[in-house]
Amino acid sequence: MHWKHLTLIVGGVVLIAILVFSIGCQNQPTAPQEAAKDTEQVTANPKIRGYQSGTNGGYFWSLWTDDAGGYVDYQNGSDGNYSVSWDYNGNFTCGKGWSSGSTNRNVGYNCGAHTCNGGGVFAYYGWSRNPLMEYYVNERWGSSRPTGTRRGSVSSDGGTYDIYTATRYNAPSIDGTQTFTQIFSTRTSQNSTGSSHTITFANHANAWRNVGYGLGSDMSPAAILLTEGYGGSNGYCNATVWDGGSGGGSTTTTTTTSGYTTTTTSGGGGSYTISVGMRGTSGSEHVNLLVGGSTIASWTLSTSIKTYAASTSNSGGICVQFDNDASGRDVQVDCIWLPNGQFQAEDQGYNTGVWQNGSCGGSNSEWLHCNGMIGFSGYR
Numbered sequence: 001m002h003w004k005h006l007t008l009i010v011g012g013v014v015l016i017a018i019l020v021f022s023i024g025c026q027n028q029p030t031a032p033q034e035a036a037k038d039t040e041q042v043t044a045n046p047k048i049r050g051y052q053s054g055t056n057g058g059y060f061w062s063l064w065t066d067d068a069g070g071y072v073d074y075q076n077g078s079d080g081n082y083s084v085s086w087d088y089n090g091n092f093t094c095g096k097g098w099s100s101g102s103t104n105r106n107v108g109y110n111c112g113a114h115t116c117n118g119g120g121v122f123a124y125y126g127w128s129r130n131p132l133m134e135y136y137v138n139e140r141w142g143s144s145r146p147t148g149t150r151r152g153s154v155s156s157d158g159g160t161y162d163i164y165t166a167t168r169y170n171a172p173s174i175d176g177t178q179t180f181t182q183i184f185s186t187r188t189s190q191n192s193t194g195s196s197h198t199i200t201f202a203n204h205a206n207a208w209r210n211v212g213y214g215l216g217s218d219m220s221p222a223a224i225l226l227t228e229g230y231g232g233s234n235g236y237c238n239a240t241v242w243d244g245g246s247g248g249g250s251t252t253t254t255t256t257t258s259g260y261t262t263t264t265t266s267g268g269g270g271s272y273t274i275s276v277g278m279r280g281t282s283g284s285e286h287v288n289l290l291v292g293g294s295t296i297a298s299w300t301l302s303t304s305i306k307t308y309a310a311s312t313s314n315s316g317g318i319c320v321q322f323d324n325d326a327s328g329r330d331v332q333v334d335c336i337w338l339p340n341g342q343f344q345a346e347d348q349g350y351n352t353g354v355w356q357n358g359s360c361g362g363s364n365s366e367w368l369h370c371n372g373m374i375g376f377s378g379y380r
Contacts, residue, residue, distance in 0.1 A: 057081070059241070060099040060222050065092040072229075080241040084227055087234040096241055097224030101126040103215060106244035107199040109225050111140065111191070119231040121146055122239070123184075124199050126223030127174050128216035134173070135208070135215060136184035137161070137199050139191040142233060146186050154185060154207035157198050161185035165213055174221050183213045198244050206311060210273070275309040276320055277334035285331050286324040290373070292316025305334055320345075321373040322353050331368040336376055343376055350375035 053062035056076040063074045068090020075083050082096045098105070107124050120142030127134055138146050138161075148164035155161075166182045173180055185204045191197055205215055225241040274289065280301035289297045289310055297310035318338075322331045331353075333345040345366035353372025356362030360370035368374065 055099075056096070059096045060224065061094075061096045062222070062224065063092070063094040066090040077238075077240075080225075081239070083236070083238040085236045086229055088229055089232050091228070091230040093226055093228045095125070095224040095226030096239075097124075097126075097222065097226075098243075099222050101128065101219040101221060101223035102201070103205040103219060104202050105223070107201060107225065108196065108242040108244035109139075109199070110196045110240050111193050119143060120227070120229045120233050120235070122227055122237070123225075124201065124223065125226045126219075127221040129175070129218035129221070130216040132173060132175060132178055132180040133213070133216055134168070134180060134182045135204075136182070136186075137201065137204050138184055138186040139197070139199070140193075141186075141190065142229075142235075146184060148182070148184070151211040151213065152207070153188075154203060156185075156200050156203035156207075159191065160188045161204070162188060163207060163211055181213065183208050183215075210309065210311070272313075272339050273309055273311045274318060275307050275337040277305055277307050277336075278320070279303055279305045279332050279334075281330045281332070282328045284324070285322060285329050287331060288321040288323060290317075290319040290321055292378075301331065305332075315378060317378045318376040319373040320368075320376075322368040323371055325353075325369070325371045333366050333368065333374055338376075345374050348374055348376060 051062070051064045053060070055061070057079040059080050061076055061082060063072070065072055065088075068088060070086070070088035070090070072084065072086045072088050072092045072094070074094045076096070077083060080096055082094070084094050086092065097107075111122065121136070121138050122140040124137040124139070125135070136146070146164070147162075148166035151163045151165055153160055153162050163183070163185055165184075167179065168182060169179045170177055171180070185207070208214060225239060227237045227239065229235065274291070274296075276289065278287065278301060280287075280303060283301065283303045285301045287299050287301055287308075288295045289299075289308075291312050291314035293316065294314055296312045296314060297308070299308045301308075318336070320331075320333050320336070335342055335344050337343075346364055349363045351363050351365055351368070351372070351374045352361045353368035353370045353374065354360070354362045354365040355367075355369040356365070360372060366374075
């Protein structure tokens with residue numbers, strides 16, 4: 001993959017060069033001579049490696065080019081708008097957004113007509129520290145779809161994204177030359193142009209954590225809606241970004257490792273994860289996970305033991321509930337994992353769904369034969 005970045009420290013503040021590939025955005029692009037009066041034009045000198053950044057219209061912006069030939073003409077429009085035209089032989093990045101990231105930010109944007117040849121991507125992009133990680137949510141791309149080692153998928157904002165990771169060794173980063181992890185969600189099909197869209201970033205951050213690649217605790221580096229061109233490309237992009245609020249809905253992540261599948265449901269801002277190993281006898285059993293009396297996740301089970309997980313901030317009693325009993329349907333709950341340990345279902349004294357002594361209800365069983373639930377002690 002052709003991912004290049006540059007770091008410049010000015011007055012002790014680390015400024016980052018943001019990554020995205022060639023793509024186009026926003027309805028009816030504005031020609032340079034017709035730009036709004038709150039417009040700042042920056043024409044890159046492609047002969048000199050350089051990085052520029054600043055604030056415009058209340059948003060952070062940046063532009064970086066390498067030392068290849070051609071031209072990159074970047075312009076800041078009013079508020080969150082920017083445009084760029086290029087015919088460039090190397091790698092450039094540019095875009096507009098925020099001077100710091102947030103796992104709970106919803107990113108609004110619109111993206112219109114564009115032309116693009118060669119490599120490129122249009123994405124929401126940023127960094128985290130502790131650990132150092134580079135992240136992307138790829139909405140559109142040029143001639144090739146960004147890939148890496150596939151870790152799973154996540155559904156969000158009307159689309160499905162594949163989750164990939166890659167490791168950069170001794171590569172430029174916001175903290176100089178480092179070895180670090182890249183993680184990105186890439187849409188299975190490119191998002192449409194000519195209309196407004198939302199990226200619910202919490203859904204991606206939660207999904208990445210569910211596959212073992214949670215972002216670092218320090219989200220202070222910039223996060224920007226970005227256009228990048230590389231490897232010889234040309235085009236025009238006109239994009240507008242805005243803050244769409246905070247928080248996230250629930251999202252389901254499915255991962256398969258060595259034939260073993262884990263299905264994880266996360267809500268925005270969950271502070272810990274509960275995992276349940278279980279199966280159904282027919283493959284149509286429906287199960288809910290309740291914490292403190294509230295349902296935080298629901299699943300239809302497979303006939304083989306699999307792990308189902310959900311993140312939450314709720315506290316209180318934890319119950320696994322079977323709710324669609326019928327002939328041939330039963331649920332076997334093997335165990336549950338909490339941050340403070342693993343707990344076996346057959347060790348629990350509360351089970352309203354097991355068939356014991358000629359009726360529903362009993363204790364110390366991993367089976368739910370009737371509509372009912374197994375209760376586990378609370379956490380937090």
